[in-house]
Amino acid sequence: MNAHQESTPHRLARALGWGSLALGGLQLAAPDTVRKLAGVDDSRASRTLVPMAGVRELLHAGPLLVSREPAPWVWTRVAGDVMDLAVLGRALGSRSGGRGLRTGAVTAAVAALTALDVYTAARGAGATAHRRDEDNALEAHAAITINRPRAQVYRFWHDFSNLPRFMDHLESVEPRGQGRSHWRTRGPLKRTVEWDADIVEDRPGKLIAWQSVGRTAVENHGSVWFSDAPGGRGTELRVHLAYEPRAGRLGTAVAKLLGEHPDQQVHDDLRRLKQVLEAGEVVRSEGSPEGTRAMRLLRQRPAQPLVSG
Amino acid sequence: MKATCWTGRNSVEVTEVPDPKILNPRDAIVRITSTAICGSDLHLYDGYIPTMEKGDVLGHEFMGEIVEVGPEVTDLKVGDRVVVPFPIACGHCWACEHQLYSVCENSNPNAGLAEKFMGHSPAGIFGYSHMLGGFAGGQAEYARVPFADVGPIRVDDDLPDEQVLFLSDILPTGYMGAEMCDIKPGDVVAVWGAGPVGQLAVASAYLLGAERVITIDRFPYRLDRVREYTGSETLDYEEVDVLDALADMTAGRGPDACIDAVGMEAHHPTGPLHAYDRAKQAARLETERPHALREAILACRNGGTISVIGTYGGFLDKFPMGSLMNRSLTLRGAQCHVHRYLRLLLDRIRDGDIDPSFVISHRLPLDQAPQGYEMFKHKENECNKVVLQP
Ligand SMILES: NC(=O)c1ccc[n+]([C@@H]2O[C@H](COP(=O)([O-])OP(=O)(O)OC[C@H]3O[C@@H](n4cnc5c(N)ncnc54)[C@H](O)[C@@H]3O)[C@@H](O)[C@H]2O)c1
Ligand SMILES: [Zn+2]
Numbered sequence: 282m283n284a285h286q287e288s289t290p291h292r293l294a295r296a297l298g299w300g301s302l303a304l305g306g307l308q309l310a311a312p313d314t315v316r317k318l319a320g321v322d323d324s325r326a327s328r329t330l331v332p333m334a335g336v337r338e339l340l341h342a343g344p345l346l347v348s349r350e351p352a353p354w355v356w357t358r359v360a361g362d363v364m365d366l367a368v369l370g371r372a373l374g375s376r377s378g379g380r381g382l383r384t385g386a387v388t389a390a391v392a393a394l395t396a397l398d399v400y401t402a403a404r405g406a407g408a409t410a411h412r413r414d415e416d417n418a419l420e421a422h423a424a425i426t427i428n429r430p431r432a433q434v435y436r437f438w439h440d441f442s443n444l445p446r447f448m449d450h451l452e453s454v455e456p457r458g459q460g461r462s463h464w465r466t467r468g469p470l471k472r473t474v475e476w477d478a479d480i481v482e483d484r485p486g487k488l489i490a491w492q493s494v495g496r497t498a499v500e501n502h503g504s505v506w507f508s509d510a511p512g513g514r515g516t517e518l519r520v521h522l523a524y525e526p527r528a529g530r531l532g533t534a535v536a537k538l539l540g541e542h543p544d545q546q547v548h549d550d551l552r553r554l555k556q557v558l559e560a561g562e563v564v565r566s567e568g569s570p571e572g573t574r575a576m577r578l579l580r581q582r583p584a585q586p587l588v589s590g
Numbered sequence: 591m592k593a594t595c596w597t598g599r600n601s602v603e604v605t606e607v608p609d610p611k612i613l614n615p616r617d618a619i620v621r622i623t624s625t626a627i628c629g630s631d632l633h634l635y636d637g638y639i640p641t642m643e644k645g646d647v648l649g650h651e652f653m654g655e656i657v658e659v660g661p662e663v664t665d666l667k668v669g670d671r672v673v674v675p676f677p678i679a680c681g682h683c684w685a686c687e688h689q690l691y692s693v694c695e696n697s698n699p700n701a702g703l704a705e706k707f708m709g710h711s712p713a714g715i716f717g718y719s720h721m722l723g724g725f726a727g728g729q730a731e732y733a734r735v736p737f738a739d740v741g742p743i744r745v746d747d748d749l750p751d752e753q754v755l756f757l758s759d760i761l762p763t764g765y766m767g768a769e770m771c772d773i774k775p776g777d778v779v780a781v782w783g784a785g786p787v788g789q790l791a792v793a794s795a796y797l798l799g800a801e802r803v804i805t806i807d808r809f810p811y812r813l814d815r816v817r818e819y820t821g822s823e824t825l826d827y828e829e830v831d832v833l834d835a836l837a838d839m840t841a842g843r844g845p846d847a848c849i850d851a852v853g854m855e856a857h858h859p860t861g862p863l864h865a866y867d868r869a870k871q872a873a874r875l876e877t878e879r880p881h882a883l884r885e886a887i888l889a890c891r892n893g894g895t896i897s898v899i900g901t902y903g904g905f906l907d908k909f910p911m912g913s914l915m916n917r918s919l920t921l922r923g924a925q926c927h928v929h930r931y932l933r934l935l936l937d938r939i940r941d942g943d944i945d946p947s948f949v950i951s952h953r954l955p956l957d958q959a960p961q962g963y964e965m966f967k968h969k970e971n972e973c974n975k976v977v978l979q980p
C-alpha cells in the first residue's frame with residue numbers, strides 16, 4: 282500500500298482547505314466587500330457574523346491542509362455550511378429586489394459547496410485503513426453477524442477450501458493435511474502468487490489463526506474469532522488480516538490486491554460469506570454481476586441484462 | 591427485449607437491451623404482462639436519487655408469467671402467474687426472519703455504497719439506483735427476479751392484472767402506512783398526498799377502522815377521486831391553511847395520526863422556506879424538500895404518530911425536532927415490507943374488501959413509457975396512475 286498516493290477525497294479535502302483559507306482571509310481582511318456580495322450589507326448583525334465566519338474558515342483550513350487524513354475534517358466545514366445556510370435562509374426570507382437576488386445567489390453557492398463537502402467527507406470516511414508505514418505492513422479488520430449457529434460458521438471457515446467462495450482475491454486454497462494449506466491468489470496480477478500457510482491456533486467454535494510459512498512474496502497471517510450473538514441472533518465473527526509485502530514490484534502488486542481500502546475489502550468478503558451461509562448464494566445484480574466487490578462500486582455496469590453467451 | 595431505460599435527468603427511452611438470463615440458482619425469469627410507473631420513479635426521473643447510470647432499466651411494479659426458473663426455485667414452475675414485490679429479500683437473514691423485508695441484509699450487492707449515504711444498507715430494489723443494488727427493473731418485456739422462491743406470489747387467473755398488479759408496491763405501501771398509525775376506535779387520520787400511494791393509504795386507513803380520514807393535496811381531480819372511491823374528506827392546501835383547517839376539523843386536538851405520502855419533492859404553497867429548500871435541493875445533494883413532513887409533524891395531536899411512506903433520499907433541514915420531542919410524537923417510516931402483506935391483501939382483494947384498480951387513469955403500451963413519465967410528472971390529462979403493457 283502506497284501511503285503517498287493520494288485518493289480523490291484526499292485531494293478534494295486539500296483543495297477545500299485552500300478554499301477555506303482564501304475565504305477566511307477575505308472575510309477577515311475585507312468584511313464589507315463580503316457583506317455587499319452576499320446582499321446582507323444592510324444588516325448590523327452581519328458586521329460581527331462575517332468576520333466570525335472568517336475565523337471559523339481559518340480554523341477549518343488548518344487540519345484540512347496539514348492532516349494526513351484530511352477528509353474527515355471536512356465534516357467541520359459541513360457544520361459551518363449548515364450555519365451559513367441557516368443565516369442566509371433567514372436573510373433570504375426578509376429581502377427582495379437586487380439584494381434578495383444576491384442573497385439568493387450566495388445561498389445557492391453555499392448549498393452547492395455543502396453538497397461537495399458532504400460528498401468529500403462521506404467518500405473519505407471509508408479511506409482510513411490501518412497503515413504502518415515503517416514496515417510497509419498492511420492490516421485490515423472487519424466484523425459481521427451471521428444468522429447461523431456458531432458451530433456451523435466455524436466448520437465452514439475451518440474448511441479452508443471454502444475461503445475462495447467469499448474471499449475475492451483468492452483463486453483457491455487446497456488443504457495439504459496437518460493444518461497446512463496451499464493458497465493461490467487472483468486479481469489484477471499478471472501471475473498468481475502462491476504460498477503455504479499453517480493453522481497456528483485452533484480452538485473449536487472460537488478461533489482459527491493461520492500464518493504463511495517460509496519465504497513468500499507476501500508474508501501474512503490472519504485470525505477469525507467466533508462468538509454467539511446475543512438473543513439468538515446467530516454468530517458474531519471478527520476477522521483480522523495482516524500482510525507484509527516484501528519490497529519490490531511483486532510486493533507492491535500484492536499490496537494492490539487489497540486495494541485502497543483493505544477494511545472495506547475484508548468487509549465485502551464477510552458480506553459474501555454471510556450471503557453464502559444465509560442465502561445460499563452470492564447475490565448478483567446487473568450493475569454488480571460478480572456480486573459484492575469494492576472495485577465494482579466505483580465502476581458499475583448499467584443495470585441492464587448482460588449480453589447472453 | 592424492449593426496456594424502459596433511464597437516460598439522464600428528465601429523460602427515459604424505450605430501447606432494445608439483451609434478454610435477462612438466470613445468474614443464480616434462486617433466480618427466475620418473468621415475462622411481464624403489466625407494469626406501472628410509480629411516484630418513486632419520478633424521484634429518479636427528476637434526478638434526486640444519487641447513483642443512477644445511463645441505461646439503467648427502470649421499474650419496480652410488475653407482474654407476469656414465469657418462463658424460466660433456477661435449480662433452487664422449487665415452488666414455482668414455468669407458466670405460473672405471479673406478482674413480484676419491489677424489494678428484493680433473501681428470506682433467511684435476521685431482518686427477513688422478522689418480516690423486515692425491505693431491509694434484507696443480503697440482497698444489496700452494493701451495500702458498501704448505501705452505507706456511505708445511510709450508515710447501514712437497506713435491501714436491494716428493482717430498477718432503483720446502484721446504491722440500492724443496480725438491479726435491472728421491470729418496465730420491460732422480461733425481468734430476472736432474484737430469490738424467486740421468497741418474493742413472487744402466485745395469483746389465479748380469475749383476477750385480472752389490474753386488480754393484483756399493485757400488490758407489487760402501492761397497495762401494501764398504503765396499507766403499511768395506515769398500519770403504522772396503530773389506528774384505534776375514533777381515530778382521525780390525515781394523509782398528505784392524494785397520489786396513488788396516498789389514495790391507497792386512505793382506503794387502508796378505513797379498512798383498519800379509522801373514524802375519519804382527511805386527505806390533503808392541491809389537484810382537484812385527485813381529491814375528487816379520493817372522495818369518490820373512499821369517502822375521505824379533502825383539503826386543498828392552495829385554498830386553505832392546512833394547520834388551521836385540521837385543528838378546526840378536530841376541534842383543536844389535531845389528527846391522531848398523520849401519513850406522509852408525498853416524500854422528498856413536496857411542493858410549497860408559498861413562503862421563504864420554499865426558497866430555502868429550492869436552493870438547497872438545487873445543489874442536487876439528495877437534500878429533501880420536506881414541506882409535507884414538517885406540516886404533518888406540526889399538525890399531529892400530542893402523543894400521536896407520523897407515518898412516513900413518502901420516499902426520502904438523504905438529509906433534510908429545518909426539521910421540527912422540538913415539536914416531535916416535546917409533544918411526545920412517534921415518527922415511523924419504511925420502504926414497504928411488501929412480502930409481509932401479500933397473502934393478506936390478496937385475500938382482501940379476492941373477498942372484495944378492496945379493489946386497488948380504482949387508481950388507474952392511463953393504460954399505455956410500453957413503447958409510450960416516455961409520454962407516461964412526462965404526463966405523470968406534470969399531472970397532465972388528469973394523470974393519476976399509468977399502467978404499461980409490454
Ligand atoms: N415507502 C414505500 O415503500 C413507497 C412505495 C411507493 C411509493 N412511495 C413514495 O410515495 C410517494 C407518493 O407516490 P405516488 O405514486 O402517490 O406519487 P405522486 O407524485 O402521484 O403523488 C404525490 C402527491 O403529493 C402531492 N403533494 C405535493 N406536495 C404536497 C404538499 N406539500 N402537501 C400535500 N400534498 C402534496 C402532489 O400534488 C401529488 O398529488 C413518493 O414519494 C413515492 O416515492 C413509497
Ligand atoms: Zn413504487
Ligand SMILES: [Zn+2]
Nearest residue numbers: 680683686694
Ligand atoms: Zn434477507
